[in-house]
Amino acid sequence: MGDERPDVLLTGLLFYDLVLTGLGKPPTPGEEIWTEGMGVSPGGIANLAVAASRYGLRTSLATVFGDDHHGAYCREVLAGQEGVDLSLSRTADGWHTPVTVSLAHGDDRALVTHGQEPPYSQDELMGDPPAARTALVHLEAEPRAWLDKAAAHGTRIYADVGWDPTQRWSRDLLDQLSLCHAFLPNEAEAMAYTRTGSAVAALGELAELVPVAVVTRGGDGALAVDQTTGEYADVPALDIEVLDATGAGDVFGASFVAASLGGWPLEERLRFAVLAAGLSVRRHGGALAAPGWYGIHRWWRSLRDPGLRRTYGFLADRVPADPGPPVHHAPVAPPDTTRRPSTPR
Numbered sequence: 001m002g003d004e005r006p007d008v009l010l011t012g013l014l015f016y017d018l019v020l021t022g023l024g025k026p027p028t029p030g031e032e033i034w035t036e037g038m039g040v041s042p043g044g045i046a047n048l049a050v051a052a053s054r055y056g057l058r059t060s061l062a063t064v065f066g067d068d069h070h071g072a073y074c075r076e077v078l079a080g081q082e083g084v085d086l087s088l089s090r091t092a093d094g095w096h097t098p099v100t101v102s103l104a105h106g107d108d109r110a111l112v113t114h115g116q117e118p119p120y121s122q123d124e125l126m127g128d129p130p131a132a133r134t135a136l137v138h139l140e141a142e143p144r145a146w147l148d149k150a151a152a153h154g155t156r157i158y159a160d161v162g163w164d165p166t167q168r169w170s171r172d173l174l175d176q177l178s179l180c181h182a183f184l185p186n187e188a189e190a191m192a193y194t195r196t197g198s199a200v201a202a203l204g205e206l207a208e209l210v211p212v213a214v215v216t217r218g219g220d221g222a223l224a225v226d227q228t229t230g231e232y233a234d235v236p237a238l239d240i241e242v243l244d245a246t247g248a249g250d251v252f253g254a255s256f257v258a259a260s261l262g263g264w265p266l267e268e269r270l271r272f273a274v275l276a277a278g279l280s281v282r283r284h285g286g287a288l289a290a291p292g293w294y295g296i297h298r299w300w301r302s303l304r305d306p307g308l309r310r311t312y313g314f315l316a317d318r319v320p321a322d323p324g325p326p327v328h329h330a331p332v333a334p335p336d337t338t339r340r341p342s343t344p345r
């Protein structure tokens with residue numbers, strides 16, 4: 001009998017993301033700017049769902065869709081196009097799917113969001129969660145009851161965390177790591193929660209609290225410790241031009257889970273996650289920017305740099321013989337059709 005459990009269990013808020021790039025200059029009230037590019041994609045928790053599903057992982061998502069155009073679009077992309085299992089998700093009457101407009105400018109972006117309080121909590125959506133091989137969660141200050149149940153079912157919990165807008169960085173949040181198998185904050189978050197001054201020092205503290213500790217460092221790559229095997233790894237990022245960094249941390253997390261489910265050594269897990277996240281920042285948006293096996297395979301096949309070919313040589317044994325059909329990326333208007341029309345409106 002095969003293992004029928006979902007590979008990855010997810011819950012969280014879903015967004016409809018509209019990403020505008022090539023602004024030229026920041027927006028000013030009273031002025032209109034015509035941008036060079038745009039992309040549309042499901043975002044928020046959809047980033048993790050699509051990134052995981054594109055590795056062929058059985059991915060189960062518990063979220064809420066509004067009964068509006070944006071909700072219907074996100075549902076169709078997730079279930080129809082990407083094969084995500086939505087049996088734990090619900091559509092809420094009269095509720096707006098949260099919408100985010102992302103204005104990418106320079107290496108950063110400004111986000112403008114409209115959203116209402118979701119009508120169902122994560123615990124209501126999850127109920128008694130199905131036993132899954134892993135769950136990938138964003139820890140919040142308030143512990144979620146379903147996490148205890150998932151851990152009790154033997155689900156391995158991989159946890160990320162977000163920026164704390166209160167800037168309190170309460171250490172109580174780290175208590176939740178006792179339920180977790182892995183923790184993958186970025187450098188700023190890791191240092192803030194551990195009250196340390198470097199990524200290495202933060203990693204050392206976190207390694208005391210959770211079997212697998214990872215600290216991501218944006219354009220500087222990532223480092224990690226696996227206490228279950230005694231491995232340590234520190235790998236550089238891909239040298240690439242960033243188009244839109246939305247969801248890089250999510251693609252990293254989903255890719256790290258995929259590689260961990262494969263039982264790979266820590267350095268390979270980390271290099272793979274860094275590669276996938278790096279490929280995703282070359283494209284618009286979060287979810288649809290995820291490379292999946294198709295994107296990884298393409299990169300590997302086109303790689304000419306002998307140093308990188310050696311470093312990433314492990315991919316030859318890891319990428320499936322059939323990486324599947326091309327993945328869909330966010331539709332982007334080609335630059336030559338986005339010039340401002342001469343007729344004023």
Ligand SMILES: Nc1ncnc2c1ncn2[C@@H]1O[C@H](COP(=O)(O)OP(=O)(O)OP(=O)(O)O)[C@@H](O)[C@H]1O
Binds near residue numbers: 185217245249
């Ligand atoms: N400028 C970049 N160049 C190359 N790779 C990058 C760049 N920025 C991010 N990445 C890749 O994405 C991974 C995660 O990025 P980062 O450490 O910024 O996470 P994050 O801050 O959690 O992201 P997010 O904003 O999505 O939450 C990095 O480890 C790296 O592999």
Ligand SMILES: [Mg+2]
Binds near residue numbers: 160250
């Ligand atoms: Mg992050």
